[in-house]
Every structure is written in C-alpha cells, then in structure tokens.
Amino acid sequence: MKITFLGTGTSQGIPVIGSDHPVCLSTNPKDKRLRVSILVEWDDFAYVVDCGPDFRQQMLRIDCNKIDGVIFTHEHADHTAGLDDIRPFYFRQGDIPFYAHKRVFGELKKRFDYIFTTKNKYPGVPSVIENEIKNKPFKLGDLEVIPINGYHHKLQVFGFRFGDFAYLTDMKTVADEEVEKLKGVKVLVVNALREREHISHFNMTEALNFVEKVQPETAYLTHISHYLGFHDEVQQKLPKNVFLAYDNLEIEL
Numbered sequence: 001m002k003i004t005f006l007g008t009g010t011s012q013g014i015p016v017i018g019s020d021h022p023v024c025l026s027t028n029p030k031d032k033r034l035r036v037s038i039l040v041e042w043d044d045f046a047y048v049v050d051c052g053p054d055f056r057q058q059m060l061r062i063d064c065n066k067i068d069g070v071i072f073t074h075e076h077a078d079h080t081a082g083l084d085d086i087r088p089f090y091f092r093q094g095d096i097p098f099y100a101h102k103r104v105f106g107e108l109k110k111r112f113d114y115i116f117t118t119k120n121k122y123p124g125v126p127s128v129i130e131n132e133i134k135n136k137p138f139k140l141g142d143l144e145v146i147p148i149n150g151y152h153h154k155l156q157v158f159g160f161r162f163g164d165f166a167y168l169t170d171m172k173t174v175a176d177e178e179v180e181k182l183k184g185v186k187v188l189v190v191n192a193l194r195e196r197e198h199i200s201h202f203n204m205t206e207a208l209n210f211v212e213k214v215q216p217e218t219a220y221l222t223h224i225s226h227y228l229g230f231h232d233e234v235q236q237k238l239p240k241n242v243f244l245a246y247d248n249l250e251i252e253l
Ligand SMILES: [Zn+2]
Pocket: 010, 011, 036, 076, 078, 079, 170, 223
C-alpha cells in the first residue's frame, strides 16, 4: 500500500492569503501546505480521501490520471470544495463512486445540486455513485475499510482504517471503543493543529496523547496550522516515531 499526502494544511492552507507570519513567508517547501487530503493506493486501486479546494492542483502535481473513488471524512469546505474538479476523471471513467455519511451526502447535494440532480443535467456535468458509509466496515475492491467515528466539536467525522494504515483528521474527541478499532495499526495519521487548544481539533499535546493510546509503530501529524511553527523546528521536538507530515510525502507499507 502506498499513501501520498496530497495536502497537510488546515482550512486556510499555508501560506494564509495576505499573511506576514514567518511560517507563511518560509521558503522551505515543507512549510507550504495545501488543504488536507491523501491518496491511498494498493494493487490497481487508487482512492482519494476528501476533495478540498486544492484537489485540481493536487491531482496535477502528482500526475494522477485515474481514481477509483472519493471517500469523505465530513462536509466542511476544506474537505469538499473541489468537487467540481472530478470532471476530468468523470470524462475518462464515467460515474465516480463517492463514499460518505448520509448527512454528508445531504450537504453535498445542497452545495453541488447540479452534480447530484438526475433531471435536465447540463452537458459536461459529472455524475457520482453514492455509497453511504455507516459506522461499520465496508469493502473497497478486496480491502476491508473500517470507519472510526469521532467528533469535530459537535460534528460527527469519520476516520478510516485501511489494513495496517489509519487516517484520522479533524478529530477532537474519539470514544474508547473507536480507539480500540485502531489497535495493531502500523502507521497512524492524526490531526495536530497547533500548540494552543482548539474547540474542534486536537492540539499537539492531544495528538501525541492519542498516538500514545493507539501505539502505532509510526505516526504522522496533519491538518497543520502556521501557528504550529516551522516544519523542521517542530519535527526536532517530536518523539522518535512521530513525524510531521508534509505535502507530497509518500509512505509505503
Ligand atoms: Zn478540516
């Protein structure tokens, strides 16, 4: 299995528009973060988790020409706003399978009604296949995917376990029985916004405590704000099996 970090930034990305914060001005490519998303590949399959406003740029920069589907963690704009840009995949492949909570489909239908409508569709508008995710395992090809239920302030969010790999973003609270589902995972990705507490995201301390609970071999932190600091400086302070993710980072397992 290969994981590519398409984006590792929080909702505004880094740099933030108009910001003169030193991290936003950094010339280190690792300090430039598009909105969070990953590509998960195994055998001939390729699935994208989330489809934020940087989706087009993310697909172009890794030269991705085929996806088997899009899996959504939740409906916030930094995870869904790029949806129209599935068009090139739709033109080549036909209807694109989407996987999401029922509530997320409801929200997507409000924002992208022209994609989900079945009547009088404008030519060139993409179509999708709706696959509803409940909090129970589902199959993608031959692989069982286990949803991990969590909360982003009061909003339900899904993380996902793909075999030995798990990806959780935008989490603030995860119940113990959900943490159990992560036991034995080799690589864990989890959100770590900044040092200071936040109402809907793990801060660094909470993220590291979560890693400690799950005990993966290796952990990567994502959904990072410029307030967390420079990539290289933050990395030096982390435990030896914990890494700050950065855009275009690839991991194989
Ligand atoms: Zn987010």
